[in-house]
Amino acid sequence: MSRVHPIHARPTAGRRLAAALAALALLPALLLVPEQPTTASPGSPAVIGHRVLGKSVQGRKIIAWHLGEPGKKKVVLISLMHGDEPAPRRILTNLRDGPPVHGINLWVVPVYNPDGFAHDTRKNAHGVDLNRNYPYKWARLTGNYYSGPKPASEPETRAMMRFLSKVKPAYILSFHQPLHAVDITERPKFSRKVAHALGLPMSRLTCGGTCHGTMTMWFNHKFKGFALTVEYGPHPSAARLRAAPNKILSLFGASRGRG
């Protein structure tokens, strides 16, 4: 029986150097990527699949995570449509990374505007407010609400339109900041339920006086389902954000955990 002396198992100095150089070569790539909003969560028991909706102007993937049970009521949750409104994303990633979800067919899009998120800007990399770029009541707007050169000019807009047209959810909650209110302009009964569940006031959100080309307006005009804007405040507490996922699930008669 031959015995391999440990010394033979060790890499040679040359191999060690090559390995070190290879690791060094990887470093810039690792350092240059600020955060991987598109990182897969293969370990999460809640995730039953995911779909790449498309790519942003700068080539970042927009991912929808599929949770829950296909065949149940379809709900889509979206955050970071405006890249500088990051807090509600934690509600969506908590759902994605938590225990299995039951009683709902749920999609979560935690980072809808990945370029805006990477640069901490409201708008996409073309400087377009995605929530003014949809092809319903689109208008030429400038400044903070720049609506783009034409309706649906932006890849992020078209990616979400394709996804929503395919899924046709019964409900969409579109999370924003910092107005601290749930919009009750349409379907006030349901909106009141959402506001009550999340402990947020109700208000008629008027899009800063420029309700043109918004995602919720486009969806509500085109489909039977209902899209609702939910605005958290500028600094929602960690406790509030932690409590929200289960409250959202119970709104739709859903839950999570074993069984």
Ligand SMILES: [Zn+2]
């Ligand atoms: Zn917003």
